[in-house]
Amino acid sequence: MNSGVFxxxxxxxxxxxxxxxxxxxxxxxxxxxxxLVLALFLxxxxxxxxxxxxxxxxxxxxxxxxxxxxxxxxxQVLFMYYGLLYAxxxxxxxQIGVIGLGIYTGAYISEVVRTGIISIxxxxxxxxxxxxxTHLQAMEYIILPQSVKIVLPPLVNQMVALIKNTSVxxxxxxxxxxxxxNAWASNGTLSYGPAYLTCGILFFCICFPLxxxxxxxxxxxxxxxxxxxxxxxG
Amino acid sequence: MIEEIALIFTDYNISYLxxxxxxxxxxxxxxxxxGTLLGTVLALFNNYGKLxxxxxxxxxxxFRNTPLLLWVFVAIAAVPLPSLLSRALVATxxxxxxxxxxxxxxxxNAIPKGQIEAxxxxxxxFFQIMIYIILPQTFRKIVPTLTSQSITIIKDTSYLAQIGVAELMFVVKKLMSTANxxxxxxxxxxxxxxxxxxxxxxYFVINFSLSxxxxxxxxxxxxxxx
Numbered sequence: 302m303n304s305g306v307f308x309x310x311x312x313x314x315x316x317x318x319x320x321x322x323x324x325x326x327x328x329x330x331x332x333x334x335x336x337l338v339l340a341l342f343l344x345x346x347x348x349x350x351x352x353x354x355x356x357x358x359x360x361x362x363x364x365x366x367x368x369x370x371x372x373x374x375x376x377q378v379l380f381m382y383y384g385l386l387y388a389x390x391x392x393x394x395x396q397i398g399v400i401g402l403g404i405y406t407g408a409y410i411s412e413v414v415r416t417g418i419i420s421i422x423x424x425x426x427x428x429x430x431x432x433x434x435t436h437l438q439a440m441e442y443i444i445l446p447q448s449v450k451i452v453l454p455p456l457v458n459q460m461v462a463l464i465k466n467t468s469v470x471x472x473x474x475x476x477x478x479x480x481x482x483n484a485w486a487s488n489g490t491l492s493y494g495p496a497y498l499t500c501g502i503l504f505f506c507i508c509f510p511l512x513x514x515x516x517x518x519x520x521x522x523x524x525x526x527x528x529x530x531x532x533x534x535g
Numbered sequence: 536m537i538e539e540i541a542l543i544f545t546d547y548n549i550s551y552l553x554x555x556x557x558x559x560x561x562x563x564x565x566x567x568x569x570g571t572l573l574g575t576v577l578a579l580f581n582n583y584g585k586l587x588x589x590x591x592x593x594x595x596x597x598f599r600n601t602p603l604l605l606w607v608f609v610a611i612a613a614v615p616l617p618s619l620l621s622r623a624l625v626a627t628x629x630x631x632x633x634x635x636x637x638x639x640x641x642x643x644n645a646i647p648k649g650q651i652e653a654x655x656x657x658x659x660x661f662f663q664i665m666i667y668i669i670l671p672q673t674f675r676k677i678v679p680t681l682t683s684q685s686i687t688i689i690k691d692t693s694y695l696a697q698i699g700v701a702e703l704m705f706v707v708k709k710l711m712s713t714a715n716x717x718x719x720x721x722x723x724x725x726x727x728x729x730x731x732x733x734x735x736x737x738y739f740v741i742n743f744s745l746s747x748x749x750x751x752x753x754x755x756x757x758x759x760x761x
Contacts, residue, residue: 306613367739367743367746368735368739370686370742370746371686371738371739371742371743371746372690372735372738372739372742373689373690373691373692373693373704373738374690375690375693375694375696375704376690376693376704376731376734376735376738379704379708379731380727380731380734380735383711383727383731384724384727384728384731386727387722387723387724387726387727388724461600465600465601465602465603466602467602468602468603468604468605469604469694471604471697472694472696472697479602479604479605479608482605482608483608486612493608493609493612493613497605497608497609497612500605501597501601501605504600504601504602504605505597505600505601508599508600508601509596509600512596512599512600
């Protein structure tokens with residue numbers, strides 16, 4: 302039998318196990334989507350906290366961001382996994398993935414949101430408050446809609462990071478794409494070539510359109526910004 | 536709690552833990568310097584090469600849109616080097632080179648193009664212009680971003696626990712799974728907290744100091760620009 306890394310029979314073996322890979326791909330997608338929802342929620346909440354005027358909330362947001370940005374995701378997920386295991390709390394690995402990735406990415410998104418909010422002049426908030434808006438209403442109707450534009454590219458980049466980071470689940474045998482590809486390749490036929498290539502292509506197919514969009518959008522914003530400046534200068 | 540801590544942190548275990556920390560830092564330093572060196576080459580190709588520029592750009596996109604752990608696995612399976620560590624390092628260096636090359640390109644693009652022309656007119660070759668004129672200014676600009684990338688690099692060393700490189704995360708996992716041999720009772724959630732808490736503290740102290748440094752440098756750089 303041809304022993305080449307990408308020999309045809311290895312591809313046939315992979316095709317025969319396609320159900321496993323499709324299943325794993327959906328685990329990765331599911332974890333990505335739910336973790337993103339959690340991350341966005343935490344990101345907006347803590348982003349509002351850290352750009353608000355309440356010192357205690359600000360402090361809480363600071364601690365959250367600093368702790369989760371300055372320790373590895375691998376550490377956080379393993380800690381949660383073993384901690385819950387020995388405390389006798391029953392959570393599925395997918396749930397652990399969603400919570401772990403959601404909290405971790407939320408810390409980054411909250412910084413993105415904070416930067417977006419403070420980039421809108423504070424006078425606008427004051428103006429809204431003077432018109433009888435509550436702080437929350439001012440955020441919802443005036444500040445956040447404007448922040449979205451500035452925030453979008455870094456937000457999409459965080460999404461990509463989150464999707465790539467789902468591979469952390471492989472470290473707790475989470476049944477995700479990375480885990481399944483590696484487990485399938487290490488058992489039996491040692492067909493690393495097709496397994497890793499398929500895994501890489503699938504990740505690339507979800508992530509590349511997102512990074513491409515973020516890059517283009519950012520360029521568009523930048524050129525819009527400069528042309529506006531030129532107009533006012535002229 | 537304190538008894539438990541004393542039972543777990545025997546002299547031997549403490550030196551094992553420190554060896555793990557040493558390994559983490561070693562991997563991070565090699566990855567940072569290797570990645571910066573290779574990343575500079577990639578960035579120069581990407582910015583100034585024609586065909587090589589396209590190849591560099593595609594390489595960067597491939598690594599930016601796939602997970603590090605995948606490349607670590609690929610390197611373990613495919614790189615003909617003797618040890619697991621050296622194979623894994625090939626993956627971390629190349630992966631980070633792709634990311635750092637984008638950082639360097641950001642710096643390169645901020646240098647006025649006229650400087651290259653000025654260098655040419657003085658009889659400098661392209662490489663002399665890069666080495667003596669452009670790159671020194673580029674690196675001064677990107678030191679904060681590179682430092683913040685080094686935080687990511689330190690955090691990402693923990694992925695290597697998966698392939699059995701004895702860095703900090705691997706060591707902590709190992710100590711945890713053998714904790715019963717020190718404490719004399721089966722592993723409890725408390726043991727997990729003690730060991731992972733220690734890891735958290737170590738990672739946090741290193742990375743937080745770096746992120747404070749990043750903020751200081753960025754402020755200074757911004758002030759210089761004004």
